Every structure is written in C-alpha cells, then in structure tokens.
Amino acid sequence: MVDESGRHEDAYEAVFSALAHPARRRVLLTIYFNGGSMAAGEIAAVFSHAWQTTTRHLQILEAAGLLSSARDGRMRIYHLERKRLDLVRDWLAHFSITPDPAKETP
Amino acid sequence: MVDESGRHEDAYEAVFSALAHPARRRVLLTIYFNGGSMAAGEIAAVFSHAWQTTTRHLQILEAAGLLSSARDGRMRIYHLERKRLDLVRDWLAHFSITPDPAKETP
C-alpha cells in the first residue's frame, strides 16, 4: 500500500473515478457557481443528456461523497460537499514530500 | 463550456481519466518516491499485473502528459511530469472562486 495509512484507498477510488467523467466535473462546477445547492431537475436542465442519465451521475457523485442530498417537497436538492475535494488535494500533496535525495535526478 | 477558455478540456479529460485507475496513481507515486525517473521494468516489478498491462498504463499516463519517456539502451526510462498535476490543482481552484453571492446558501 502506497498511502501512508491505507484508510483512504476506497475514498480515493470513489472520488477520482467520479471526477473522471466530464459531465460529473461539470455538475460540481455548476452547483458551486449556483451557490452550492441545486435541485436535480435544475442540474439536469444544464445537460443535453436524458435527465435519467444525469440522475445516475448525481448518484455516483453522492456515493463518492462529493454531493449530499435532501428531499424538499417533490424536489431533491443536491448540495456540494466542497470539503470532499480535499481528498484530491491530499493526494496531490504526496508530490510535495521530498523524496529520497540519494535517488534525486539532478 | 464551463471552463473559462475551453483550451484545457481535452487535457482535463486525459489527466482525470488517467488518475481514475488506482494502479496509475500508484505508478506516479512510485516514480516520484524513486526520485522522479524509473525504467519500465522497474515500475512493472512493483505490480502483480503482467508487465504488458503495466506498459499500457504507462502509455496512458504518457498520453495524458503525466509521464515522459526516453530510450536508454534497451530500457525505457519514464520520467514523472510533476507540473502536469497542476492541471488538477487548477481545476480544484475553481472551487475557490467566490460564486455569485446573491445565490449563496446561508
């Protein structure tokens, strides 16, 4: 296991996989620039996909912890979980740890 | 197009897709902690996959710009392109831009 603890392996997997699809990255940006929360239908309206396709993307994002949701009447409001993106930052931070200088390329 | 310029759309696609696979994330970390460069065979030795499988992962990482490579005798040396990871940081930085306050959730 490369990760120092192993605790986040599954989380990394979920988050990085979720971010791999352009529509899902765009969902996150869309919600963010809308103030952090949006109804499923509003989000779906941004895309040319069938709305059921967007539903699945939303579920994947929620399963990855990047969104949370709550029913509000007959709508479902999705809320961006910005903190979850820190997982990506954490992973990137590995590349700031100084590696073994003995092997450093000049 | 959500991105302010659109120039990086394909790059985002390549980089985020490349990072979606745990073996490829691990390749990057492995090379990094080895000093930034490793022969294909050395990298493949880290994994339990057939080495041909690792070859393909290396090609995907190189196509995404996360690795570069050069022949050295009968070996191929892969070099980590750390700067390319800035693309991910750039994308994450979108979530630090203050969104329209009128729509801000309290």
Add this chain to the structure above:
DNA sequence: AAAATATTCAGCATGTACGCTGAATATTGA
C-alpha cells in the same frame, strides 16, 4: 550472427460505464 534482455504491439475475453427508454414512486394541486 545468435542469444539474452527489455519493452511494445496485437488480439482476445470479460466486465463495467454510459447513453437510452419505459415504468415506478413520491409529492403537490385541482
């Protein structure tokens, strides 16, 4: 030149992702 080493290419099987459509569920309004 032949053998050994290091890596890549090509093709195959299987599983998953992602688009679609149609049906189902939940809530609201008449």
Add this chain to the structure above:
DNA sequence: TCAATATTCAGCGTACATGCTGAATATTTT
C-alpha cells in the same frame, strides 16, 4: 381522488477499459 410534477429505478445495447497471452521489435552481449 385524479392529474401534474419531479425524480428514481430497471433493463437494454454499445462501446470502452483492463486483464491476459503470444508474437514482434530493439538493443546489448557473447
């Protein structure tokens, strides 16, 4: 209750990803 609205669930087809194996290529060594 019935119709309208908002969303989800289920199933299908296609395409792609990812593992494998075997053959091919390039380089070095004998």
